[in-house]
Amino acid sequence: MTQTTPDHRPDRPKTILAVESSCDETAVAIVRGGRQLIAGTVFSQIKTHEAFGGVIPEVAAREHIQAMNACLADALAQASPAMTLNDVDAFAATLGPGLIGSLLVGANAAKTLSLLTGKPFLGVNHLYGHVASNYLNTDLEPPFLCLLVSGGHTQLIHVQDYATMLILGETLDDAVGECYDKVARIMDLPYPGGPNMDRLATGRMEGYPAGDPKRFQLPRAQTNRPFDFSFSGLKTASMRQYEAARNALPAGDEPAMAQLKADFAASFQHTVVTTLFEKTRACADAHELNTIAIAGGVSANSGLRKHFENFVAANAEYRLFVPPMAFCTDNAAMIGASAYFNPITTDWATEVFSRSA
Ligand code: KG4
Numbered sequence: 202m203t204q205t206t207p208d209h210r211p212d213r214p215k216t217i218l219a220v221e222s223s224c225d226e227t228a229v230a231i232v233r234g235g236r237q238l239i240a241g242t243v244f245s246q247i248k249t250h251e252a253f254g255g256v257i258p259e260v261a262a263r264e265h266i267q268a269m270n271a272c273l274a275d276a277l278a279q280a281s282p283a284m285t286l287n288d289v290d291a292f293a294a295t296l297g298p299g300l301i302g303s304l305l306v307g308a309n310a311a312k313t314l315s316l317l318t319g320k321p322f323l324g325v326n327h328l329y330g331h332v333a334s335n336y337l338n339t340d341l342e343p344p345f346l347c348l349l350v351s352g353g354h355t356q357l358i359h360v361q362d363y364a365t366m367l368i369l370g371e372t373l374d375d376a377v378g379e380c381y382d383k384v385a386r387i388m389d390l391p392y393p394g395g396p397n398m399d400r401l402a403t404g405r406m407e408g409y410p411a412g413d414p415k416r417f418q419l420p421r422a423q424t425n426r427p428f429d430f431s432f433s434g435l436k437t438a439s440m441r442q443y444e445a446a447r448n449a450l451p452a453g454d455e456p457a458m459a460q461l462k463a464d465f466a467a468s469f470q471h472t473v474v475t476t477l478f479e480k481t482r483a484c485a486d487a488h489e490l491n492t493i494a495i496a497g498g499v500s501a502n503s504g505l506r507k508h509f510e511n512f513v514a515a516n517a518e519y520r521l522f523v524p525p526m527a528f529c530t531d532n533a534a535m536i537g538a539s540a541y542f543n544p545i546t547t548d549w550a551t552e553v554f555s556r557s558a
């Protein structure tokens with residue numbers, strides 16, 4: 202990845218303080234010129250939601266309220282030299298999609314700072330934010346194809362220019378992150394499911410052996426439109442096959458149970474990764490796009506990253522952008538980048554939204 206200096210667009214506020222609070226991470230970052238991270242802090246609520254096995258929206262909103270001011274102060278103090286609100290040119294926040302109660306906390310925090318300082322407020326679409334995570338510390342410019350894989354979305358996006366994104370394919374049912382989380386749950390893996398499934402699939406979970414990705418044959422959905430995805434069939438088939446295999450084990454055979462779990466996770470991950478990769482490659486070729494970026498929480502998946510990286514290593518005509526791990530899952534740096542390159546023009550009446558078209 203190439204280190205770049207910030208972009209200089211005289212019509213844009215150069216230094217943006219951005220807030221992200223759409224789900225279970227309270228995050229604040231200061232980004233210069235859309236590409237340079239000055240400071241960033243993420244407070245994760247995982248510990249709180251772990252006990253429930255998933256995110257409880259009311260609890261998430263309360264945690265955001267508790268963490269917000271500390272995160273804001275932390276980001277300003279982290280900058281070197283430390284910054285004050287005077288050094289910020291605009292304030293940004295995620296407006297949606299996400300959990301309404303959580304979004305309100307971040308949006309209102311940034312709007313308040315904007316009102317206090319008389320500096321602009323910029324709204325950001327969370328999905329545009331994930332795409333923009335690839336602009337941080339790189340020289341990536343549109344056009345490119347972005348595979349966006351998160352807890353709520355699975356999309357192939359033709360990023361034609363910074364503000365024009367054409368959806369070439371998307372999931373018809375479950376998002377891939379959701380599928381990971383649900384299958385992890387039936388396998389009794391701890392929350393958050395996706396990262397734990399990835400660890401188990403790649404022999405990085407303590408007490409478990411390496412898994413065999415060929416032991417289980419899981420289905421790949423056919424879709425009418427070639428670049429759409431469907432994961433609900435895989436989810437159902439996974440539940441059925443896993444339960445059948447588990448019920449066939451002799452009671453109390455712990456080593457066999459550990460091997461079953463590792464093999465199942467490896468097989469599941471192999472199916473998901475190859476499906477995502479093959480569709481992305483076919484889509485890139487069909488649209489003559491040889492720059493590919495991946496984004497969203499599932500882009501942290503070790504199998505997915507490795508598969509794309511190996512492909513590009515062997516096919517020099519493609520360029521690949523994979524965000525560093527800290528920019529894959531929800532963070533505010535990507536919101537700062539997106540606020541610079543493609544802000545939602547807002548007025549004070551602009552509200553948060555839970556879903557996007
Ligand atoms: O982008 P994100 O942090 O939040 C949304 O905008 O949805 O994505 C969260 C999703 C969750 O479903 C989580 O399980 C999944 O990303 N995820 C992973 C990994 N890390 C996060 N899935 C598979 N492998 C991972 N390493």
Ligand code: ZN
Pocket residue numbers: 327331351352497498530531
């Ligand atoms: Zn996200």
